[in-house]
Amino acid sequence: MAKTRAHGFQVLLPLSVLAILVLINLIKGADYFSISIINGALYGNIPNILFGASELVILAMGMTLVTSSSGGQDISVGVAAAITSSVFVRVLLTGGGITWTTILAAFLVSCAVGILIGAFNGALVAVFNVQPMVATLILFTAGRSIAFLVDGRLSPILANDLTSQIGSVIPGVPIQTPIILTVVFIILFAVLLKTTNLKLYAESVGINAKAARLNGLSPVRIKFLTYMLLGVCTAVAGFIAVTKAGRHDSVNLLKFVEMDAILAVAIGGNALGGGKFSITGSIIGAYTIEVLNRTLLRLEVNPEAIKAFKAVFIIILMVVSSPVLRAYVAKARIRLQARSGSAAAMQTAAAGAASPSRPDGSGKEEA
Amino acid sequence: MQGICKSFPGVRALHDVRFTLRRGEVHALMGENGAGKSTLIKVMTGVYEKDSGQIVIDGKAIHFRSPQDAQDFGVGTVYQEITLCPNLTVAENMFIGRGRYAFVDWKQMKEKTAELLASLGIPARPTQALSSCSLAVQQMIAIARAVDMDCKILILDEPTSSLDEDEVQKLFSLMRELKSRGVGIVFVTHFLDQVYEISDRITVLRNGEFIGDYEAASLPQVELVAKMMGKALDDVSQMKKREPSARDSGEPVFEAKGLSSAAGVKPFDFAIRKGEVNGFTGLLGSGRSESVRAIFAADKVTGGDIRVNGKKARIGEPIHAMKLGIGYLPEDRKGDGIIADLSVRDNIILALQVMKGFFRPFSRKQAEAFADEYIERLNIKTASTGTPIRSLSGGNQQKVILARWLLTHPEYLILDEPTRGIDVGTKVEIQKLVLKLAEEGVSVTFISSEIEEMLRTCSRLIVMKDRAIVGELSGEDLTEGVVMHVIAGGGD
Numbered sequence: 001m002a003k004t005r006a007h008g009f010q011v012l013l014p015l016s017v018l019a020i021l022v023l024i025n026l027i028k029g030a031d032y033f034s035i036s037i038i039n040g041a042l043y044g045n046i047p048n049i050l051f052g053a054s055e056l057v058i059l060a061m062g063m064t065l066v067t068s069s070s071g072g073q074d075i076s077v078g079v080a081a082a083i084t085s086s087v088f089v090r091v092l093l094t095g096g097g098i099t100w101t102t103i104l105a106a107f108l109v110s111c112a113v114g115i116l117i118g119a120f121n122g123a124l125v126a127v128f129n130v131q132p133m134v135a136t137l138i139l140f141t142a143g144r145s146i147a148f149l150v151d152g153r154l155s156p157i158l159a160n161d162l163t164s165q166i167g168s169v170i171p172g173v174p175i176q177t178p179i180i181l182t183v184v185f186i187i188l189f190a191v192l193l194k195t196t197n198l199k200l201y202a203e204s205v206g207i208n209a210k211a212a213r214l215n216g217l218s219p220v221r222i223k224f225l226t227y228m229l230l231g232v233c234t235a236v237a238g239f240i241a242v243t244k245a246g247r248h249d250s251v252n253l254l255k256f257v258e259m260d261a262i263l264a265v266a267i268g269g270n271a272l273g274g275g276k277f278s279i280t281g282s283i284i285g286a287y288t289i290e291v292l293n294r295t296l297l298r299l300e301v302n303p304e305a306i307k308a309f310k311a312v313f314i315i316i317l318m319v320v321s322s323p324v325l326r327a328y329v330a331k332a333r334i335r336l337q338a339r340s341g342s343a344a345a346m347q348t349a350a351a352g353a354a355s356p357s358r359p360d361g362s363g364k365e366e367a
Numbered sequence: 368m369q370g371i372c373k374s375f376p377g378v379r380a381l382h383d384v385r386f387t388l389r390r391g392e393v394h395a396l397m398g399e400n401g402a403g404k405s406t407l408i409k410v411m412t413g414v415y416e417k418d419s420g421q422i423v424i425d426g427k428a429i430h431f432r433s434p435q436d437a438q439d440f441g442v443g444t445v446y447q448e449i450t451l452c453p454n455l456t457v458a459e460n461m462f463i464g465r466g467r468y469a470f471v472d473w474k475q476m477k478e479k480t481a482e483l484l485a486s487l488g489i490p491a492r493p494t495q496a497l498s499s500c501s502l503a504v505q506q507m508i509a510i511a512r513a514v515d516m517d518c519k520i521l522i523l524d525e526p527t528s529s530l531d532e533d534e535v536q537k538l539f540s541l542m543r544e545l546k547s548r549g550v551g552i553v554f555v556t557h558f559l560d561q562v563y564e565i566s567d568r569i570t571v572l573r574n575g576e577f578i579g580d581y582e583a584a585s586l587p588q589v590e591l592v593a594k595m596m597g598k599a600l601d602d603v604s605q606m607k608k609r610e611p612s613a614r615d616s617g618e619p620v621f622e623a624k625g626l627s628s629a630a631g632v633k634p635f636d637f638a639i640r641k642g643e644v645n646g647f648t649g650l651l652g653s654g655r656s657e658s659v660r661a662i663f664a665a666d667k668v669t670g671g672d673i674r675v676n677g678k679k680a681r682i683g684e685p686i687h688a689m690k691l692g693i694g695y696l697p698e699d700r701k702g703d704g705i706i707a708d709l710s711v712r713d714n715i716i717l718a719l720q721v722m723k724g725f726f727r728p729f730s731r732k733q734a735e736a737f738a739d740e741y742i743e744r745l746n747i748k749t750a751s752t753g754t755p756i757r758s759l760s761g762g763n764q765q766k767v768i769l770a771r772w773l774l775t776h777p778e779y780l781i782l783d784e785p786t787r788g789i790d791v792g793t794k795v796e797i798q799k800l801v802l803k804l805a806e807e808g809v810s811v812t813f814i815s816s817e818i819e820e821m822l823r824t825c826s827r828l829i830v831m832k833d834r835a836i837v838g839e840l841s842g843e844d845l846t847e848g849v850v851m852h853v854i855a856g857g858g859d
Contacts (some may be wrong), residue, residue: 197720197728200713211481214665214695214703215771216686216721276708 010269013321014284017267028298041169041176043245045294053290054178055081055237055254057187060264060286062233063224064277067265069202069219070125071274072132072229077234080117082250084110085238086150086341089158089248098160105110111235118231119195119224126223140258147250152227157247167243178240189279199277202226206274267317380406383420384577386570388520393542395554395562395583398572399595399651399816404555407572408522410442411553413437424520443513444522447769449511450499450675457484458493461512487511487541503534504594507541514545521545522553525562539565557652558833559588559855571595585682588855592650596818596851614713614792617641618677621662621693621779628661633835634670637662639779639810644801646813646821647830649854655814656698658831659781662812663688663695665703676778689722694772698783698814700761704768707757711749712738714756715770722775741770746796762793786815798824830854 001292024030025045036046059077066074074080088110095102117139124135147155158164166177173180193199201222204212209219241254266272267288268281296306319325381403386662388394398404409415411422413431421756422429424440431437451460458480482495489507497508506526513521523542542552542565546799562569563583571578571594578594610686618641625634632654639645647655660666664682666786673680675691682688688695697703706714715738716729723729738752745766749759756767765785772780782801800826801811815821821828822845830838830853838853 194724195728197725200709200720200728201725203709204706204713205716207708208702211697211703211706214663214685214697215718216684216689218684218686312846 010278011281011284013068013269013279013317014267014288018284018288018291021288021295024296025295037174039169040172041174047176047179049287049290049294050179050182051176052294053287054182054259055241056257056290057182057283057286058233058237058240059185059230059261060282061189061266061279062230063197063261063265064268064270064279064282065202066132066230067262067270067272068206068274068277069226070132070223071206071272072125073258073262073265073272074121074136074230075133075258075262076117076121076136076139076143077230077237077261078254079140079147080114080231080234081238081241081257082147082253083117083143083150083238084114084235085242085253086147086248087113088235088239089156090150090152092158092163093156098162100162103162103166106230107235107239110239110252111232113304114231114233114235114238115228116231117234118204118228121231122224122227125227126220135324144250149251151248151250155247155249159246163243164246167240167246178244181236181240186283193279198225201214201278207276252346261286263314264289269321269326381410381575384572384575385580386577387580388553389568390519390551391546391549391594392567393546393552393554393565395556395566395569396572397562397591397595400596402572403575404572405524406575408444408524408553408555411437411520411522412442434437436853438516438518441517441519442522443510443516443518443520444524445506445509445513445526446524451505451512453496453498453505456493457491457495457497457500457508460497461493461507461515483511483515483707484508487514487544489541501534503530503537506530506538508544514528514550518550520551521554522555523608524555525557526554527556527558553789554839557650559591559650560833562591563588589852592851592855595650617643619674622674622677622678623662624672626658626673627669628657629669630657630660631834632657632661637829637834639812641778641810642805642808643827644805644811644825645827645829646815646819646825647829648814648818648850651816653831653854654834655831656783657834658829658836659695659761659783659812659814660697663693663781665695665697672819686721689718689775692776692778693781694718694775694777694779696765696768696772696779696783696785698787700765700768700787705756705764708755710753711742711747711756711759712752712765715741716773717776718771737774741774745770745800746774765797766793769800773804777809779812780804781812784816785813786817786820794820796815818850822847822850 008339022032029183032045034044035047037043059081063077066072088106091109092098092102095106121132121136121139121162124130124138125132128135165171166181169176201212201217204215204217205219205222212219212222237254237257245253262272264285265282267285268278268283269285270277270281292310293306296309297303301309377455384403384407386394386396396404396407406415410417410431413434413436414433422431429440431440431442437446452463455463458477461480461483462476465756477493484491484493487507487510489504489511491504491508497505500508509525510521523651526538530538542554546552554562556562566583568580569583569586569591570580571591573595581591593673620641622638624636626632626637627634635658637658649655657666661668661671662682664684668683673682675693680687680691682691682693685695701707706717709717712734716734718730719737735752741747742749742752747759747766747770748763749767756764759767769782769785780798785797798820801813805811813821813824825845827839827841828845828850829836830840830850832854840849840853
């Protein structure tokens with residue numbers, strides 16, 4: 001069960017951060033976990049966190065795949081979500097009556113647009129070998145204008161019961177709809193990872209694309225695929241965001257979410273240089289960011305100053321989890337052990353250090 | 368240079384090496400992989416500091432502490448990969464990093480560059496972007512830059528490996544021009560013909576030791592090869608030319624006609640029969656790896672017809688070769704073989720899994736069973752199936768890659784240097800395994816730098832030189848002497 005152990009270690013950091021944040025909240029007020037029922041649905045700090053983090057969680061999952069396979073990040077996810085949701089709104093509003101069917105149809109169209117956007121970014125990255133961040137910078141720059149053009153006017157409003165139920169609560173269901181959608185999405189994602197070789201292929205390509213190719217994989221296709229899957233994620237995130245808001249604001253919808261999505265991947269213990277990944281880590285990372293935001297609000301930090309506090313927190317987190325510090329800690333531990341250890345143990349250690357013979361190969365390859 | 372020693376932790380890279388360069392001569396530095404050529408050059412250019420020994424230039428003892436030091440004493444180096452800036456102009460590249468002033472006199476710079484290019488006969492304009500010049504011209508510009516910096520000693524490290532024949536000739540005429548100006552040139556290459564064409568003297572290194580320096584004119588190619596490989600040539604039997612028709616017994620499993628690849632192998636014909644073990648041999652850089660890579664489409668295939676079991680086939684990507692029952696263990700274990708961060712288990716099942724398909728992953732139990740089976744069969748030493756492959760020793764990593772291909776049950780297995788850098792015990796195990804596979808009817812192409820190993824395992828040897836096949840040996844001709852003779856002289 002080595003896999004579970006490695007997995008456990010990777011999510012240890014975000015989990016402990018989460019625990020610290022919850023502790024701070026509990027010190028601030030013991031009613032942190034209290035849940036109340038309003039209009040037949042659950043409300044409270046925890047449901048609000050789950051509700052608020054929905055889009056971020058979904059984007060972080062897609063971002064994890066892209067990071068793994070291409071060793072880079074897509075900074076256009078927020079903008080892409082603005083475009084897909086503008087398409088959703090446009091299709092829905094021009095389609096006549098708003099029913100569950102037309103909503104589903106409009107959503108599927110927006111998913112197709114999301115895949116198209118993913119294919120565009122994926123082509124730049126996988127086929128033309130453009131740096132992921134530079135490739136997605138194109139859409140990052142142009143995307144909100146495109147969304148505005150699709151809208152045709154400023155902030156089209158979704159004034160109807162059905163979409164507002166998707167964005168809040170469906171009568172008779174005690175849990176807010178975005179939370180349910182997120183859970184469903186996570187389950188679908190888990191099924192995808194379970195029934196396909198996506199994880200093995202993406203990781204192989206991300207770790208060593210040349211070797212992956214010699215094992216019959218097509219690095220181009222796999223990178224492309226991960227970008228298209230991220231495209232689906234942006235469409236779902238955009239759908240949730242726009243139904244929550246009740247109107248499509250092409251300028252502010254999911255603004256700056258891309259940075260949080262990347263951060264969630266990093267907090268989840270995933271290497272931003274690609275390779276092995278843990279979706280669970282990224283999901284926990286996304287919720288951690290949401291909890292952090294809300295904790296700062298709860299501590300009555302001035303909303304204008306929140307970003308600065310967040311930055312400090314992130315710096316600490318990144319330094320603590322950096323390999324440099326980890327190596328330092330490991331070294332310090334060895335030194336401590338050597339000091340407290342018996343003289344005999346020290347002698348063997350010294351003999352080991354003095355003897356010039358090392359496992360061969362290390363220097364041979366250098367020569 | 369005298370008595371140069373250089374050690375790395377655990378490895379003595381150079382031991383008491385001598386090297387003498389005269390004014391106005393081209394001196395070839397020869398040796399197989401790991402002989403210490405690069406280390407010696409790095410000591411010469413101040414990249415490494417020597418542990419002991421003496422470097423003397425013009426009668427004065429000198430100690431280089433940094434590459435800058437070496438440059439100040441007139442030692443210029445041009446490496447195989449061009450280390451200039453491709454997006455700057457030729458003139459900018461000539462002068463970059465040399466000015467002591469913050470301001471540049473563009474006009475003067477251009478004029479001086481034009482002058483220099485003309486005097487050396489380099490076909491380039493000062494205002495042209497470097498990237499628009501051919502590789503050969505870029506190389507020449509790098510040389511011109513070194514010359515303009517008043518270098519007395521010019522080190523050319525594999526300058527011709529990415530050039531075609533015409534370009535090599537141009538480079539040679541530039542080298543002759545410099546020679547006549549009194550510049551001493553150290554020429555490192557693995558192309559034997561080129562050594563004899565341009566060099567005055569040859570120094571041979573082997574395993575970090577100085578073997579000797581010789582006048583090029585008085586050292587026959589065969590002896591040079593023998594000295595590089597460390598074999599005495601006592602009994603050299605008569606050299607055999609390549610026979611166009613190989614023995615025809617049994618159906619060929621794999622056949623290629625006129626196969627060529629983007630990596631620069633000349634079109635070649637190749638066939639292997641069921642249960643046969645053959646091998647490509649030749650010096651480093653002779654094209655033996657590139658040839659097998661072309662078979663597996665590891666490099667882009669540029670031409671040729673392929674037949675597998677008599678049926679015409681197309682191999683454009685490695686996956687096509689895999690589906691035709693071909694397995695390929697690459698030479699560069701780290702770069703092309705292992706997926707370092709993945710577990711031993713994932714590394715073992717990868718190829719078979721890819722052949723099975725994206726939507727049909729092996730169950731965890733099945734994957735574990737495969738991994739356990741091959742860990743036991745090949746005696747792979749690993750803590751568990753979940754251990755990342757990078758934490759295994761080189762030999763065990765190699766066995767994992769071998770397990771990966773055995774698991775696909777190939778009809779034809781290509782093993783490129785499967786025994787390099789691994790201990791003797793494992794080497795023997797792998798050789799035995801190859802012979803056992805052959806008995807079971809698997810065809811194997813086996814490549815090794817160690818000729819004895821090839822002679823022990825292969826029933827047919829294809830000899831390569833300068834990226835072309837120069838001979839094919841079997842039966843009685845499979846002796847070290849004959850192999851070396853073909854390597855040295857088979858090309859005519």
